[in-house]
Amino acid sequence: xxxxxxxSIALDSVxxxxxxxxxxxxxxxxxxxxxxxxxxxxxxxxxxxxxxPSEHTALxxxxxxxxxxxxxxxxxxxxxxxxxxxxxxxxxxxxEVQLNVLGDFEPKLPDAFRRCPFVFLANGSPAMQRKVxxxxxxxxxxxxxxxxxxIREEQAxxxxxxxxxxxxxxxxxxxRLLTGEENLVIAGSKxxxxxxKFVVIKKGEHGAMFFSEFExxxxxxxxxxQVVDPTGAGDSFAGGMMGYLTERDNYDPxxxxxxxxxxxxxxxxxxxxxxxxRLRRIERKDLELRMDKYRRMLSFEAT
Amino acid sequence: xxxxxxxSIALDSVxxxxxxxxxxxxxxxxxxxxxxxxxxxxxxxxxxxxxxPSEHTALxxxxxxxxxxxxxxxxxxxxxxxxxxxxxxxxxxxxEVQLNVLGDFEPKLPDAFRRCPFVFLANGSPAMQRKVxxxxxxxxxxxxxxxxxxIREEQAxxxxxxxxxxxxxxxxxxxRLLTGEENLVIAGSKxxxxxxKFVVIKKGEHGAMFFSEFExxxxxxxxxxQVVDPTGAGDSFAGGMMGYLTERDNYDPxxxxxxxxxxxxxxxxxxxxxxxxRLRRIERKDLELRMDKYRRMLSFEAT
Numbered sequence: 001x002x003x004x005x006x007x008s009i010a011l012d013s014v015x016x017x018x019x020x021x022x023x024x025x026x027x028x029x030x031x032x033x034x035x036x037x038x039x040x041x042x043x044x045x046x047x048x049x050x051x052x053p054s055e056h057t058a059l060x061x062x063x064x065x066x067x068x069x070x071x072x073x074x075x076x077x078x079x080x081x082x083x084x085x086x087x088x089x090x091x092x093x094x095x096e097v098q099l100n101v102l103g104d105f106e107p108k109l110p111d112a113f114r115r116c117p118f119v120f121l122a123n124g125s126p127a128m129q130r131k132v133x134x135x136x137x138x139x140x141x142x143x144x145x146x147x148x149x150x151i152r153e154e155q156a157x158x159x160x161x162x163x164x165x166x167x168x169x170x171x172x173x174x175x176r177l178l179t180g181e182e183n184l185v186i187a188g189s190k191x192x193x194x195x196x197k198f199v200v201i202k203k204g205e206h207g208a209m210f211f212s213e214f215e216x217x218x219x220x221x222x223x224x225x226q227v228v229d230p231t232g233a234g235d236s237f238a239g240g241m242m243g244y245l246t247e248r249d250n251y252d253p254x255x256x257x258x259x260x261x262x263x264x265x266x267x268x269x270x271x272x273x274x275x276x277x278r279l280r281r282i283e284r285k286d287l288e289l290r291m292d293k294y295r296r297m298l299s300f301e302a303t
Numbered sequence: 304x305x306x307x308x309x310x311s312i313a314l315d316s317v318x319x320x321x322x323x324x325x326x327x328x329x330x331x332x333x334x335x336x337x338x339x340x341x342x343x344x345x346x347x348x349x350x351x352x353x354x355x356p357s358e359h360t361a362l363x364x365x366x367x368x369x370x371x372x373x374x375x376x377x378x379x380x381x382x383x384x385x386x387x388x389x390x391x392x393x394x395x396x397x398x399e400v401q402l403n404v405l406g407d408f409e410p411k412l413p414d415a416f417r418r419c420p421f422v423f424l425a426n427g428s429p430a431m432q433r434k435v436x437x438x439x440x441x442x443x444x445x446x447x448x449x450x451x452x453x454i455r456e457e458q459a460x461x462x463x464x465x466x467x468x469x470x471x472x473x474x475x476x477x478x479r480l481l482t483g484e485e486n487l488v489i490a491g492s493k494x495x496x497x498x499x500k501f502v503v504i505k506k507g508e509h510g511a512m513f514f515s516e517f518e519x520x521x522x523x524x525x526x527x528x529q530v531v532d533p534t535g536a537g538d539s540f541a542g543g544m545m546g547y548l549t550e551r552d553n554y555d556p557x558x559x560x561x562x563x564x565x566x567x568x569x570x571x572x573x574x575x576x577x578x579x580x581r582l583r584r585i586e587r588k589d590l591e592l593r594m595d596k597y598r599r600m601l602s603f604e605a606t
Contacts, residue, residue, distance in 0.1 A: 088485050182391050184508075185528040205487075206509040207523060217600040218523045220510060225488040257603045291605070297520040298601040300560045302594070 007122025028122035031232035035239025045069030049076035240266030310425025331425035334535035338542025348372030352379035446470035543569030
């Protein structure tokens, strides 16, 4: 099985209370791919400029990530994002965005990528996401992310997209914005009525909620004392989740719940250092160890 | 076994986006007692004025709540609180506080109450809480609540109290205030260093965290679409938790985790209507039904 992801590739600058870092490897498709690579082969589609360090491509290739869909634009510059985290490490401010080559990104799937059964449309304009879908041949499971910008400014396009996908992943404030509903249990159900068979609401340090026709549940985040840089946590969550679904070649309710848990645990590693630095130091067995702890944490006998 | 609680008894006025209500039965000791009464006999100590409706006492007595420790001050007026919830139903503003008879409250335990093995010191000044402890004879488990006011203004007294209790229950913002630490995993451990053998951090709609020498974990709130009035959720949590510990006559780690879950579920009912109205419509079996759903929600097989 393999998993296709189309999304942003970035050079990030991150300010936290304790430390600032520039020119970090980042972007939704990068975090997603690396997280998913613990579980499955990944096919990455995205765009970078001539300033893109070739060692970043080499790093992705060193995992099971196929970068044949990486467009390098001659004379172009890579998308850049600069953000600052508030002391609570959950809220952040975007200080600067340079779209650069991402502004004109025309996703083009290599022929070999078009029949990927599992597809993730990382954050991007709904119009761009639909162009990806148009190139996919018979995908089994299509899941998308979105953001406040598209909810506010491209709502009609977004609604068309929602009617075509199987799952939507979005964060709590986006779910509230999209539905006008403060209660997340209600908001999640309302999002599902726009089309997706399932909806995942990410709550940052508070975990994630799942909604389908059959069930509504919430799983907490894995408690970590070491939150260094939350950038990419949401994309790592999606990568862990979709990676596991692809590995199992299945998305029944039990598999989806385990996938949610793997997503949460993959993200719990991501936040423990800048960029991919923490993920680079772990192996699949570290995810499994944390999974054992997480399952024990959430289990108790009835009396 | 029986459970002693000392705390506030109030007539609350609550404004929410959808509805306002005046003169509601409330107060930390009231919510706590009623919640605990699903599990155990409760002995309540508190103070009210002459304006206190006798049907409220009758309601408490109709459960297994002993009101012999209820002081009625002739000519006095009952403590009153008025608050307004923000649309998210998680944050609130206190609009008005009339301490009235609570301002001069001198807790006095009836002799029959002094040997209660399980004791909960609901929110009150640390000096008052210590006066209660001074009257207890050989308690097995003492757990206290506190609030930002005491952390800010009575910190020395609070520290003395923390050295004498087994468990502390406080909310997330209070844990941050008490420790100066934003990360709740670190904050919880730091609070424990002040004395309590275990610490519970309540996170409102996001559940609760537990800290002891042996373990740190988080359990999510039970997702409910119907949040009508969150007043008393924290006290109901504590009541469900302490009620269950008292019923089991035990506080080993497994029992504590189940107690946390019962606390979360009791609170999940409280928020579904004003005052005690939702709790009044449920029985123990409703808690058990929700417990079954909650355990299923949090369990998944390893692969």
